[in-house]
Amino acid sequence: MQKIKDLAEKLALKNAAQHGGRASSKAVLGSLLGALPEAKKDVPATIKIIEQIVQDINSMTEEQQQKQISTLKIATAMPKKEKQVMKDLEGVEKTVVMRFAPNPNGPLSFGHSRQAILNWYYVKKYKGKFIVRLDDTDPKIKTPLKEAYDWIPEDLMWLGIKPDKIICASSRFPIYYEYAEKLIRMGAAYVCVCPREKFAQLKKSAIACPCRSLTPKEHMMRWKKMFKDYQDGEAVLRIKTDIKHKNPAIRDWPAARIVTNPTHPLVDYQVWPLYDFASAIDDHLLGITHLIRGIDFIATSEKQGYLYDYFNWKYPKDIQTGKLIVEGMKSTSDARKLIEEGKLTGWDDVRLGTLRALKKRGFTPQAIIAFITDVGIKKSDIRVSEKNLCAYNKKIIDSITSRYFYVEEPQEIDISTTKYTNTTRIINPPVKSQVARKLNIGTRIYIAKKDYEKYQGKFVRLKEFAYGILDKKFRPVDEKDLPKINKAGIQVLQWVPKRDSVDVELIMPDNTKHNGKAESNINTLNNKTVQFERVGFANLIQKNKKIIAYFTHT
Numbered sequence: 001m002q003k004i005k006d007l008a009e010k011l012a013l014k015n016a017a018q019h020g021g022r023a024s025s026k027a028v029l030g031s032l033l034g035a036l037p038e039a040k041k042d043v044p045a046t047i048k049i050i051e052q053i054v055q056d057i058n059s060m061t062e063e064q065q066q067k068q069i070s071t072l073k074i075a076t077a078m079p080k081k082e083k084q085v086m087k088d089l090e091g092v093e094k095t096v097v098m099r100f101a102p103n104p105n106g107p108l109s110f111g112h113s114r115q116a117i118l119n120w121y122y123v124k125k126y127k128g129k130f131i132v133r134l135d136d137t138d139p140k141i142k143t144p145l146k147e148a149y150d151w152i153p154e155d156l157m158w159l160g161i162k163p164d165k166i167i168c169a170s171s172r173f174p175i176y177y178e179y180a181e182k183l184i185r186m187g188a189a190y191v192c193v194c195p196r197e198k199f200a201q202l203k204k205s206a207i208a209c210p211c212r213s214l215t216p217k218e219h220m221m222r223w224k225k226m227f228k229d230y231q232d233g234e235a236v237l238r239i240k241t242d243i244k245h246k247n248p249a250i251r252d253w254p255a256a257r258i259v260t261n262p263t264h265p266l267v268d269y270q271v272w273p274l275y276d277f278a279s280a281i282d283d284h285l286l287g288i289t290h291l292i293r294g295i296d297f298i299a300t301s302e303k304q305g306y307l308y309d310y311f312n313w314k315y316p317k318d319i320q321t322g323k324l325i326v327e328g329m330k331s332t333s334d335a336r337k338l339i340e341e342g343k344l345t346g347w348d349d350v351r352l353g354t355l356r357a358l359k360k361r362g363f364t365p366q367a368i369i370a371f372i373t374d375v376g377i378k379k380s381d382i383r384v385s386e387k388n389l390c391a392y393n394k395k396i397i398d399s400i401t402s403r404y405f406y407v408e409e410p411q412e413i414d415i416s417t418t419k420y421t422n423t424t425r426i427i428n429p430p431v432k433s434q435v436a437r438k439l440n441i442g443t444r445i446y447i448a449k450k451d452y453e454k455y456q457g458k459f460v461r462l463k464e465f466a467y468g469i470l471d472k473k474f475r476p477v478d479e480k481d482l483p484k485i486n487k488a489g490i491q492v493l494q495w496v497p498k499r500d501s502v503d504v505e506l507i508m509p510d511n512t513k514h515n516g517k518a519e520s521n522i523n524t525l526n527n528k529t530v531q532f533e534r535v536g537f538a539n540l541i542q543k544n545k546k547i548i549a550y551f552t553h554t
Helices: 002-018 025-035 037-058 062-072 110-125 148-159 169-186 196-204 216-225 275-285 295-311 332-340 355-361 365-375 386-397 449-455 479-484 520-524
Strands: 097-100 129-134 165-168 189-192 236-239 254-258 271-273 290-294 317-321 324-326 382-384 406-408 410-414 424-427 437-440 444-448 459-462 466-469 491-493 501-507 513-519 528-532 536-543 546-553
Touching: 002 025, 002 037, 002 062, 025 037, 097 110, 097 290, 110 129, 110 148, 110 290, 110 324, 110 355, 110 365, 129 148, 129 169, 148 355, 148 365, 165 169, 169 189, 169 216, 169 236, 169 254, 169 271, 169 275, 169 295, 189 216, 236 295, 254 275, 275 295, 290 295, 295 317, 355 536, 355 546, 365 386, 382 386, 386 546, 406 449, 406 501, 410 449, 437 520, 444 449, 449 491, 501 520, 513 520
Parallel strands: 097 129, 129 165, 290 317, 324 382, 406 444, 459 491, 501 546
Antiparallel strands: 189 236, 236 254, 254 271, 406 513, 410 444, 424 437, 459 466, 501 513, 528 536, 536 546
């Protein structure tokens, strides 16, 4: 059993190093069973061991993981693999027209952005047209938010996506009614007044309801009554399909329902088209040639196929993709509830996965786009952690982001005994685009409280400044003695001069707040991502004469 534990630990550490500090139990199990056949004798016990080890390793910081990797001498290099290539669209004839159809019940989330980015990628590639169709015909469950009608175009603009047209489904009700009446007259749709429970039982048994066989004239009369006489749940417009279809969801699916007291911010109707009906009509009228949709929309494609057959329309090329699941990111519905309850500060709360929250934290649209296009289109679900996105973002900002000094929970130190006291020191910028900056040192500095407590009385190096013994009064070491000292093992500490510092509130991704001091060179920066040395990247926001730093990642 110890042999299994030892190998599991090594495999978990290696897997974590290759995936942003997060190991996967499934990946470790597969590798372990392949390398250690005896572990197959009691797989449940092996799984239990692996899950505990993975849990322990995932609770470590990446620095702690790397230390353990070094101790165990584990090779962690990721095997090279070909970059995911976005495949060409099939069935391209003339102009490619694609659409993105978000529900405006909140701003765009990272998950929403995937569909927008994939569609925009192909539209640019084929020099086609990109349409945004705001799918706002649900006045009960996913009720639209008035502000979201402006937020969504703003979010798309931030991503660099420029729609050729933006339409609201709620502005097209007369069109949907027109096609509903055509279907009724054709005998392809009918108004069902059966109680909901009765219809559900009939559908489950693949038996047609009594309403189905009535004449189009009778159903047209019922249709008119849906607008003034019937109440919620008393009548539903249904599309005739194969009543014995193997999938009950396809059998005579609902096209429109009654909502007598809608809570919609823009319109006030009584008869509301449902998604499968309204989007099918719009896709045809807007000339959509290709659809990228989740694999969970397979039934939708089949449902809408009946409408296209009735009208003799050509169905768009359907491209299915699995879900992109980001661990820890809340759904729009959950986020809205928490905001309304006052448990979140708003749609840009750093605990959310909205584009507005990611922007606030300093993520770049380039990183989001690169991540999404590298993942590509796959039918299987993809589960990732935020650390995967962080890795992409770091590649982009690391070489272009200016570095600055910052310390958390500042502890004051007297450095009057150093020869650099009251002088101006040039700090060599590690970023080519950064102008050399000056620090007016003075006689007192701040270091982080945790560093002071951990290294008090020990030999340290104040970064790019001086060597000496750490105490309330710093005791420098004469430069002539430095060759005798093994510099490799000396702890380097971050510091900030007291007389050249500013207060900073650092807000972490879990919304915890930390007070610190940073060099005053950041005073003029606003909505700018910087790197606080030995801490990580953060986006600076000047608010009410206060500097707030929203932590991005390490």
